[in-house]
Amino acid sequence: MSSIGTGYDLSVTTFSPDGRVFQVEYATKAVDNSGTIVGIKCKDGIVLGVEKLVTSKMMLEGSNRRIHSVHGHSGLAVAGLAADGRQIVSRAKSEAASYEKVYGEPISVKELADRVGSYVHLCTLYWWLRPFGCGVILGGYDRDGPQLYMIEPSGVSYKYFGAALGKGRQAAKTEIEKLKLSELTCREGIIEVAKIIYGVHDEAKDKAFELELSWICDESKRQHQKVPNDLLEHAKAAAQAALEEMDAD
Amino acid sequence: MGSQAPAAAGGGQTQRTQYPYVTGTSVIALKYKDGVIMACDTGASYGSTLRYKSVERIKAVGKHSLIGASGEFSDFQEILRYLDELTLSDHMWDDGNSLGPKEIHSYLTRVMYNRRNKFDPLWNSLVLGGVKKGPKGDEKYLGMVNMIGTHFEENHIATGFGNHLAIPILRAEWREDMTFEEAVKLVEKCLLVLLYRDRSSINKFQIAKITTEGSTIYPPYSLKTYWGFSHFENPAQGAVGSW
Numbered sequence: 001m002s003s004i005g006t007g008y009d010l011s012v013t014t015f016s017p018d019g020r021v022f023q024v025e026y027a028t029k030a031v032d033n034s035g036t037i038v039g040i041k042c043k044d045g046i047v048l049g050v051e052k053l054v055t056s057k058m059m060l061e062g063s064n065r066r067i068h069s070v071h072g073h074s075g076l077a078v079a080g081l082a083a084d085g086r087q088i089v090s091r092a093k094s095e096a097a098s099y100e101k102v103y104g105e106p107i108s109v110k111e112l113a114d115r116v117g118s119y120v121h122l123c124t125l126y127w128w129l130r131p132f133g134c135g136v137i138l139g140g141y142d143r144d145g146p147q148l149y150m151i152e153p154s155g156v157s158y159k160y161f162g163a164a165l166g167k168g169r170q171a172a173k174t175e176i177e178k179l180k181l182s183e184l185t186c187r188e189g190i191i192e193v194a195k196i197i198y199g200v201h202d203e204a205k206d207k208a209f210e211l212e213l214s215w216i217c218d219e220s221k222r223q224h225q226k227v228p229n230d231l232l233e234h235a236k237a238a239a240q241a242a243l244e245e246m247d248a249d
Numbered sequence: 250m251g252s253q254a255p256a257a258a259g260g261g262q263t264q265r266t267q268y269p270y271v272t273g274t275s276v277i278a279l280k281y282k283d284g285v286i287m288a289c290d291t292g293a294s295y296g297s298t299l300r301y302k303s304v305e306r307i308k309a310v311g312k313h314s315l316i317g318a319s320g321e322f323s324d325f326q327e328i329l330r331y332l333d334e335l336t337l338s339d340h341m342w343d344d345g346n347s348l349g350p351k352e353i354h355s356y357l358t359r360v361m362y363n364r365r366n367k368f369d370p371l372w373n374s375l376v377l378g379g380v381k382k383g384p385k386g387d388e389k390y391l392g393m394v395n396m397i398g399t400h401f402e403e404n405h406i407a408t409g410f411g412n413h414l415a416i417p418i419l420r421a422e423w424r425e426d427m428t429f430e431e432a433v434k435l436v437e438k439c440l441l442v443l444l445y446r447d448r449s450s451i452n453k454f455q456i457a458k459i460t461t462e463g464s465t466i467y468p469p470y471s472l473k474t475y476w477g478f479s480h481f482e483n484p485a486q487g488a489v490g491s492w
Contacts, residue, residue: 065343068341069340069341069343070341071337071341072337072340093338093341097334097337097338101330101334225343226343
């Protein structure tokens with residue numbers, strides 16, 4: 001996939017002869033090299049998980065959050081350049097707040113995804129802006145039920161049952177496809193997501209990582225929140241056990 | 250509410266809020282053993298008409314506070330919207346901390362004072378009470394801020410007519426560490442006086458309390474009033490008429 005776009009890749013406002021915008025594709029590379037993020041839509045809610053690669057032993061646990069609340073009912077998991085991601089989160093928060101101010105109602109997840117997509121796309125239209133080097137998975141629960149959207153650096157936003165971005169996305173997608181999502185509850189879902197992330201984590205290349213899990217489900221009163229500690233530990237333990245089982249074969 | 254541009258063309262000066270339209274009357278609050286208790290009637294007057302009779306003038310804010318308002322009701326609704334935005338962004342930080350009553354009181358003071366300086370006040374007297382864990386354990390807080398930005402903290406607060414009729418009672422009978430039942434009795438005593446003497450109050454009250462466990466706003470109820478005074482039986486007796 002690494003074709004050299006010599007000459008046509010200097011600006012985001014240049015198309016190549018075969019109709020590609022190389023700068024956007026390069027931005028996607030930044031996402032592909034980041035820690036894996038996973039989102040699944042269960043029957044009663046959404047689960048978001050992030051493989052947060054820890055670059056230094058000095059880092060405090062729980063810092064550098066990669067999953068952010070965008071509104072009471074939605075969360076955003078970020079893959080790629082963290083600082084770019086923070087900007088997207090900030091924009092999403094402000095879109096949600098201004099929608100509620102004008103219409104008196106929380107923004108629907110679809111509308112929010114559209115707005116985030118438009119904003120990301122905006123930065124691919126002008127030569128004085130660079131595209132965002134991050135992809136995001138937006139999970140939310142509104143009156144149309146739980147929904148999952150993924151927005152890529154090109155600005156496209158699609159609705160998914162399950163989505164993954166980052167280094168281990170291919171392996172993660174394979175694992176997600178094996179799950180029967182329509183029958184899974186979020187309680188079961190968090191264990192599956194933990195297993196997937198532990199599974200795709202490459203012990204050789206990246207040493208330590210922290211698992212960040214969040215959910216929006218009936219149990220959390222349709223509010224986006226970090227998965228409660230006891231469930232988190234339980235999920236981590238189950239994931240570890242599954243890994244050891246696999247290694248034992 | 251707020252600045253109204255005159256209908257005349259040619260853009261003259263914008264006007265500022267001159268007077269309130271739909272108003273709530275007194276709010277009473279006091280600290281007691283487990284937290285703070287707040288009470289008011291559920292009426293909103295339109296001038297001298299007792300127009301709305303099921304209005305909630307006390308609301309919970311975040312996990313640790315209660316806000317009660319007297320004065321222009323639409324301004325109170327706007328203040329509640331500001332507080333919603335504030336508490337939502339506080340919640341989204343997800344850092345284990347949440348805004349306590351002192352912080353919210355401080356925020357509201359800034360909002361009220363800034364509006365007053367623009368000659369466009371939010372026409373309210375706000376009472377802010379709550380409990381939050383602090384360095385010295387559970388700290389109870391009760392304060393008030395009004396439309397000109399005057400703000401203070403006290404063990405008992407009353408707004409509007411309550412300032413004149415309820416505060417003297419509270420000063421005489423409030424004690425540290427009252428139980429909930431004692432606090433309700435004291436509050437009801439004040440509410441009854443206000444019911445008899447404040448023309449804008451109605452006989453339908455709500456009591457709310459806030460403790461470390463959270464806030465509770467009780468359903469509205471009425472107080473028993475007594476009108477059997479001998480002087481009311483023959484009001485014209487002893488009155489000198491000019492006819």
